[in-house]
Structure formats: structure tokens, C-alpha cells
Amino acid sequence: MAIQFEVHAQEEEARCGLLTTRRGEIETPVFMPVGTAGSVKGIRFEELAAADLDARIILGNTYHLWLRPGIEVIKACGGLHNFIGWDRAMLTDSGGFQVWSLTEIRKVTEEGTEFRSHIDGSLKFLSPEISMEVQSVLGAEIAMSFDECPPGQIEHDAARQSMELTLRWAKRSKEAFHELQAGSLRTTGKMPALQQALFGIIQGGAHLDLRRESLERTAEIAFDGYALGGLSVGEEKPVMLDIIEDIAPRMPADRPRYLMGVGTPEDLIESVARGIDMFDCVLPTRNGRNGQAFTARGKLNIKNARFATDTRPLDEQCSCSVCIRHSRAFIRHLYLAGEMLASILLTHHNLAFFLDTMRRVRQAIRSGQFAKFRREFTEQLSSGLE
Numbered sequence: 001m002a003i004q005f006e007v008h009a010q011e012e013e014a015r016c017g018l019l020t021t022r023r024g025e026i027e028t029p030v031f032m033p034v035g036t037a038g039s040v041k042g043i044r045f046e047e048l049a050a051a052d053l054d055a056r057i058i059l060g061n062t063y064h065l066w067l068r069p070g071i072e073v074i075k076a077c078g079g080l081h082n083f084i085g086w087d088r089a090m091l092t093d094s095g096g097f098q099v100w101s102l103t104e105i106r107k108v109t110e111e112g113t114e115f116r117s118h119i120d121g122s123l124k125f126l127s128p129e130i131s132m133e134v135q136s137v138l139g140a141e142i143a144m145s146f147d148e149c150p151p152g153q154i155e156h157d158a159a160r161q162s163m164e165l166t167l168r169w170a171k172r173s174k175e176a177f178h179e180l181q182a183g184s185l186r187t188t189g190k191m192p193a194l195q196q197a198l199f200g201i202i203q204g205g206a207h208l209d210l211r212r213e214s215l216e217r218t219a220e221i222a223f224d225g226y227a228l229g230g231l232s233v234g235e236e237k238p239v240m241l242d243i244i245e246d247i248a249p250r251m252p253a254d255r256p257r258y259l260m261g262v263g264t265p266e267d268l269i270e271s272v273a274r275g276i277d278m279f280d281c282v283l284p285t286r287n288g289r290n291g292q293a294f295t296a297r298g299k300l301n302i303k304n305a306r307f308a309t310d311t312r313p314l315d316e317q318c319s320c321s322v323c324i325r326h327s328r329a330f331i332r333h334l335y336l337a338g339e340m341l342a343s344i345l346l347t348h349h350n351l352a353f354f355l356d357t358m359r360r361v362r363q364a365i366r367s368g369q370f371a372k373f374r375r376e377f378t379e380q381l382s383s384g385l386e
């Protein structure tokens with residue numbers, strides 16, 4: 001097994017577990033910062049690993065890295081960990097979501113997806129086999145099956161067709177993945193350094209019957225973990241939470257459950273309550289660059305004039321290295337002056353807030369206090385800044 005997973009505590013559907021990879025142990029529920037092009041935007045790797053953040057696993061985007069710098073460069077530099085200088089665990093997505101969200105898709109065929117690169121407009125083709133090959137070169141601890149990500153409001157018939165295609169691609173992904181892993185074993189003559197885990201992705205739009213069927217048939221293919229894909233892509237929030245509530249508890253209990261691309265702090269808490277173990281989202285980094293801080297009392301827009309002489313930290317309850325040292329007034333000044341340090345400080349704090357929230361979630365589940373934590377956290381978030 002490339003990874004091991006054990007659930008250590010459970011309170012109703014909320015689970016606290018341990019995911020063991022060849023690059024360290026990861027307590028779940030876990031938030032994974034997104035390292036789009038080999039960089040978690042606005043933060044250095046040693047800060048991600050430092051005690052106030054202590055990120056155990058980050059995400060790399062196959063689509064971006066494949067287009068630039070390309071797998072030949074990453075291969076020549078010894079894989080993604082060596083290339084970027086990160087020795088902890090990583091997960092790479094399959095590229096399916098980026099193709100759908102960033103590019104002009106030319107056509108989707110049985111074979112794969114033809115699209116135009118968002119960088120130079122050149123024609124590209126991605127298939128399950130190509131995605132697996134790229135992900136094996138990247139060498140993350142967890143790779144993702146190649147899927148089609150339909151829009152959130154897709155009709156039942158189209159959603160079924162898309163789900164069937166994703167299932168056929170899941171089978172091909174697994175076959176190609178195993179061939180690559182076995183090939184690595186043959187060439188190195190030992191347990192491959194490359195040995196990776198592969199997660200399957202459950203699709204089906206906002207249609208519960210399709211979601212259930214997708215789960216059942218994806219589980220039949222047998223993956224090391226399972227992800228809920230195609231959520232937070234335009235459907236209403238209650239629809240998303242209803243799907244998670246119905247599907248997460250049905251996902252194999254002894255495997256990690258990953259909710260892709262979600263979400264806000266309240267989304268994370270509500271999804272943990274429904275049985276999810278893993279998350280990734282660009283919100284803390286992207287919003288940080290746009291001048292927004294996440295705090296225990298809700299979002300704070302640093303541009304607001306009310307912070308001009310506010311000497312308090314971004315979040316009075318946060319003990320990250322930014323909140324220990326800097327005031328809202330200073331970070332506001334930096335932001336208005338166009339100083340890059342503003343983005344760096346906001347990104348750092350936001351990641352600290354997300355990672356610390358998950359630490360507190362795990363503690364609460366372990367001590368049987370999650371229901372209380374959820375109630376208090378939610379109340380405080382909506383109470384507003386003082």
C-alpha cells in the first residue's frame with residue numbers, strides 16, 4: 001500500500017484520522033494549500049513547514065506543470081519534490097478540472113479532451129493515460145484519476161453521460177497508473193521510489209441518484225481513496241451540502257474522503273460534520289492577494305478605512321507569526337502602497353487560520369466536543385468584527 005489510513009476518533013459523521021505516506025504522517029481532517037504551478041502563491045516553503053502553519057501536504061496542479069515548465073524539465077530535476085524543494089507530502093490533481101475551468105475546450109471524445117492552452121493558445125490533448133504519465137513524473141504521494149468535470153447545473157441526461165465517461169476514464173486511469181508503477185518497479189528493481197496512491201473521483205452533478213451510482217461504481221474499480229469532484233462549481237450551497245451529507249457517509253469508511261476545491265471556513269466545518277477528511281482550496285491564498293483576511297469573526301477587508309489606525313492584529317485570536325508582529329494599520333498601508341509584502345502577510349495569516357481551524361477541529365473530534373465546537377465556531381464567524 002502506498003498510503004495507510006486509520007480513523008482514530010469519530011463523533012457522529014465527523015472523523016479524525018491518520019494518513020501515513022512515505023513523506024510523513026498527516027492528521028485528518030486536513031486542509032491542503034494549493035501550489036498551482038509548483039508554488040503556493042505568496043509564501044515560501046519553509047514558512048509552510050514552520051510551526052505556526054505546519055502544512056503536512058500541499059497540492060500541485062498537473063495541468064499547469066505539464067504546460068509549464070513541462071514534464072521533461074521536472075523529470076530532469078528529479079521530480080516535483082526535488083524541483084520545488086518541498087520534502088513533505090503532495091497530492092496532484094488530474095488536470096481535468098483546469099481544462100474545464102481555464103481553457104477553451106475544442107472537443108471531448110472517448111479518447112480524451114482536446115483544448116487550447118491558456119498560456120499560448122496552442123492545441124493540446126489530455127487523456128487518462130497522459131494524465132497518469134504526467135502525474136507519475138511529478139511523483140506526488142497521491143495522484144488523482146482523470147475525470148470530466150461538468151458544470152454545476154448540468155441536466156440529468158448530460159450528467160449521466162458525463163458520469164459514464166468519467167467511469168470509463170477512471171478504469172483507464174487505474175490501468176495506466178498500475179502499468180507505470182509496475183514499470184518503475186521493473187526498472188529500479190526495488191519497491192519503487194515512485195510508489196504512489198491513486199484516488200478515484202465521484203461525479204454526477206447535482207443529481208443524488210447519479211452521485212450514488214458514481215460512488216458505487218467508482219468503489220468497484222477500487223482506489224486508495226475517494227474524492228467528491230464537481231462541487232462548488234455553480235450549484236447552490238445547500239445543494240452542495242445535501243450531496244455531501246448523502247454521499248460522504250456512504251464513501252468507503254476505511255479510505256480517505258476528499259472534497260475537491262472547497263471551500264470557505266464554514267464549508268470546511270460543515271463538510272467535516274458530514275464525514276469529509278481532506279480539503280484543498282485557493283481561497284486563503286487568492287483572497288489574501290486581494291486584500292482579504294479570514295478571521296474567527298468573519299472576513300476582514302484590509303482596504304477599509306476603518307483600519308487606518310487600527311493597531312490590533314488581523315485576528316485577535318490568531319497566534320501566527322504575522323498576527324504576533326503586525327497591525328491591521330500597517331498591512332493596510334502596505335496594501336494601499338502596492339507593496340508585495342501585503343499579499344505575503346495576508347496569505348500567511350489566511351493559511352494559518354485555515355490550518356489552525358483544522359487543528360482545532362481534530363482536537364474537538366478527539367475529545368468528543370465537535371458539536372459544541374461547530375456551534376461556537378459558526379456563531380462567532382457570523383458575529384462580525386468588533
Ligand SMILES: [Zn+2]
Nearest residue numbers: 318320323349
Ligand atoms: Zn494570524
